[in-house]
Amino acid sequence: MRSTPTGPERSADDLTARARIRDAAVRRFATDGLAAPLRTIAADAGVSPGLILHHFGSRDGLRDECDQFVLDEMFRADDELLRDSGASTAAAWLAGLGQHSAMVGYMLRLLQHGGPVLTAFVDRMVAATVDYLEAGVADGSIRPSLAPRARARYIVESSLGALLLRMPAARDRLDLDALADVLQAYTEEVTVPTLELYTEGLLVDRSLLEAFAANLPGESPGTEPEQEGHHT
Amino acid sequence: MRSTPTGPERSADDLTARARIRDAAVRRFATDGLAAPLRTIAADAGVSPGLILHHFGSRDGLRDECDQFVLDEMFRADDELLRDSGASTAAAWLAGLGQHSAMVGYMLRLLQHGGPVLTAFVDRMVAATVDYLEAGVADGSIRPSLAPRARARYIVESSLGALLLRMPAARDRLDLDALADVLQAYTEEVTVPTLELYTEGLLVDRSLLEAFAANLPGESPGTEPEQEGHHT
C-alpha cells in the first residue's frame, strides 16, 4: 500500500489525491506543529478526513510518509548543492530555500519534536561533516582535532540547535512565506560571530585546552579511536 | 490569587496543596512534556482535578505559575553558583543539578516549546554572557570581538540549542533520575571540542573573516553600535 499508488500510471504526475494530502500535511505540520489535526490537513487538501486514513492507514502512517518524503528531498537537494558549490554544509543548506520553505519548516518541527527520525538525520549530518572536515584537514584549510568525530557532532548540534532556538517567538505558528527571509537574516547575523570564533577562537590562553588534552586517552589527530553513537 | 495563598501564614512551610500541585506539575511537565494532562498532575499530587482549577483558574494559569517558579529558582541558583565559582556560565549552570533535575527538565521543555517566556530567558542569559565576556576581554583572558552582543547571543544559543538537540532520543519522555548523569556525560563529551574550538578556532586561514569584517559597518571592538532584539 505504501510504495505504489494502485491506479495505473498515476505515480508519474504526482498530482494524485495521495500526493496532495502529503503536501498539505507537510505544509500544515510545518506551520501548526506536528500535532496539527487531520481534519485541518484534509480541508487544506480539499479532501475528506476519511480519505487520509484510507491512504495512510493512520495518523502515524501519514507522519511516517511525511518524514521519509521530506528527508529524502532534503538530502537530494543537499547533495546537489554540495556537489555544485564548495561552500560549508550549513551555508549550502541555508542557501536553497525559495521553494522548499515547507520542507525546511517541517525539518524545524522535526528538530523541535525529536525522536528516532531526527536522531538518524543528525547522525547523517554528523557523518557528512566528519568527511567535510577531514577533507579540510587534508588540504590544510582546517585545523586538525584531538577528537574529529566529537568535533563534527558538536558543530552540527550547535548549528542546528542555534537555528532551532532562534525561532522561539514564531514557534507557535511558523510563517512559511517569511521563513526564507528570517533564515537569511539569521545567517547574516551569525556570520561574523561564527567566522570570528572559527578563525580566532575565544580564549587567549591555551592552558585550559592543554590541561584537558593531557588527560585524554592517547588519540592521534585525524583518526577516531573514540566510539560514537548516542549515550542517551 | 497569585501572590499569596489566602490561608493565614500558610505560605511559610510551602507544603500546601497548592505548592504540592505546583511541584507535581513541574515534574510531570518535565517528564511528559508541556501538554501533560491535568488529571495526571492531579493524581501525582494526590488531589482531585477540580482543585487545580480552583487554585490556578485554568491550565494556562498553572503553566504561568510553573514558568515563573522555575525561572525564579533557576536564576537564584545560577546567581549563587556564579558568585561562588569563577567558572564559565555554562559550566556553572550544569554543575548544580542533583536536586533540581525537575526544574532542569522543565527548562528543557521550555527550550523545546519556545514562546515569550523562553525568549525572555534567552535574552537574560545573553545579557549575562555579554557582561561575562566583557570582563574577560577587560582582563585579557578573552579575545575582543567585532560584535560583542552578537557573539554572546551566538554562544548562548549554540550552547542551549546543542543541549536541547542532544536529548532527541529521550525527548518523548524525560527520565529525570538519569538526567544528571546524562548531562554530566554530555558536558564531558563536548569539553574537548569546545575548548579546541574556543582556543584554536577551526579555520587556518584568516581571509574569510577579514573579507567579511571589511564589509562591516564601522564598529570598534568593545562597544555595541549594532541594535539588538529579535528580528523574527
Add this chain to the structure above:
DNA sequence: TAGGATGCTGAACGTGCGTTCAACACCGAC
C-alpha cells in the same frame, strides 16, 4: 454552639480529536 468562609471532591458537560464504517461515484473489463 451557630454560621460562614475556605479547601476540596467527584460527577458531569462540552468539545475536539483519531478512527471506523456503510454507502456512493466512477471506470475499465468482460
Add this chain to the structure above:
DNA sequence: GTCGGTGTTGAACGCACGTTCAGCATCCTA
C-alpha cells in the same frame, strides 16, 4: 450492460481532555 474494484465521502463512535458545578468537610470566628 453488468459487474467488481478503486477512490471518495460524510456521518458516527469512542475517547480523552479542560472545565464547570453543586455539595461536603473542616476550621476559624462570633
